[in-house]
């Protein structure tokens with residue numbers, strides 16, 4: 001063990017091989033604080049070459065590697081198991097924006113660059129990098145790619161996979177595959193890039209990426225609409241898509257309970273309506289022309305929605321600060337939930353057209369099985385993605401309710417599958433949903449995945465126990 005760590009130190013430098021409990025602690029605990037793993041050491045290489053040499057050493061010694069970016073993942077993918085046999089390999093020191101090409105509209109980055117820093121670099125070049133999620137101040141591009149992260153911009157710009165043109169990867173043998181191509185067309189055999197995206201560190205370590213940039217909109221306008229039900233949210237979204245087309249850049253659904261939790265735990269945030277409504281839609285219209293154009297699009301669409309009886313009430317942000325305030329309501333839902341206590345989370349997707357019916361059918365099933373449970377339902381409606389979280393009834397101890405996790409999952413995930421949906425829309429599988437994946441994927445699909453894993457990582461050293 002000591003000899004192994006000494007060789008790691010010889011590669012990365014003594015300061016960047018952590019093996020004390022205090023030094024390793026932040027890298028071993030998952031973001032939700034549900035699980036703390038154990039590791040031989042945390043390795044913090046400072047270059048792609050060091051990553052490759054460390055991986056080669058781990059392959060020689062058969063030491064499992066858990067790649068880690070910002071450690072904001074929600075499915076126990078970025079933390080080691082309790083055995084203490086693995087090393088965590090943090091990409092945090094690979095944090096350079098290598099190049100920005102405003103004509104090709106691409107930015108080439110190290111995998112450890114924080115998402116917000118990519119957004120800022122794009123904005124400084126008068127471009128937009130549209131990936132946006134509440135963890136953007138600490139998650140990394142490597143983690144975003146490895147989880148194929150979604151967020152609030154997917155409706156218009158797609159998820160991380162659709163934003164990536166090229167990758168640089170250290171393979172499980174310690175070779176460097178340089179696929180940092182900024183090409184929008186490249187039909188030269190199997191798409192290795194797409195294989196690594198969403199692989200959650202089980203096939204290799206992403207060390208760099210070429211990401212797409214977009215023209216920055218001239219103006220964006222945000223509004224919050226109050227609605228009678230999810231069915232009306234779908235009708236509103238459809239109306240906005242018809243009228244605003246690609247200018248509709250955000251559409252988020254939030255139930256009354258979500259805003260109630262935010263108001264309770266973050267009282268300084270705005271309370272847009274004096275009354276409570278069953279559902280809310282946060283919507284954003286962007287214009288490449290002008291602020292007036294964005295306002296005009298929004299007014300015409302919301303006017304039509306009022307006329308059609310779809311919307312009960314609406315507030316429109318008239319300043320950047322107000323717009324920020326409305327978005328903060330949405331972004332604070334996960335934090336408000338965490339402050340409120342533990343709950344049983346589901347990150348699901350469904351055909352957009354089935355969402356209202358799914359909620360209408362599944363909520364009563366949950367109530368019947370777990371009377372009084374509270375459904376914290378919010379999500380990226382335009383992508384068919386719901387965070388369908390089940391909290392204990394008021395006054396019931398959180399830990400006592402969590403014993404129902406398996407039974408709650410069965411109600412929710414069986415319903416998801418019956419509606420043709422997915423049990424993981426954007427957070428991935430990690431260790432948390434591995435058994436659920438095995439339960440719901442067909443044997444053919446699972447065998448294909450296992451064959452890919454065995455071919456690319458025959459020693460099974462890359463994040464073993466995650467996904468499969």
Ligand SMILES: Cc1cc2nc3c(=O)[nH]c(=O)nc-3n(C[C@H](O)[C@H](O)[C@H](O)COP(=O)(O)OP(=O)(O)OC[C@H]3O[C@@H](n4cnc5c(N)ncnc54)[C@H](O)[C@@H]3O)c2cc1C
Pocket residue numbers: 031066067068069070071072073074076077078091111112132133134135138139140141142143144145146147148149150151152200201202204205206207334335426427430463466
């Ligand atoms: C408050 C909050 C809000 C969130 N909102 C969203 C959301 O809207 N949409 C969404 O999709 N997710 C969301 N997430 C989940 C999380 O932020 C994303 O999954 C994010 O992409 C993870 O990035 P990370 O750098 O933190 O990766 P980590 O958590 O460190 O790792 C995630 C997975 O990727 C692997 N990995 C990390 N870096 C690399 C690499 N360089 N090479 C190979 N494998 C690697 C890890 O082994 C692990 O399996 C949210 C999380 C929080 C805490």
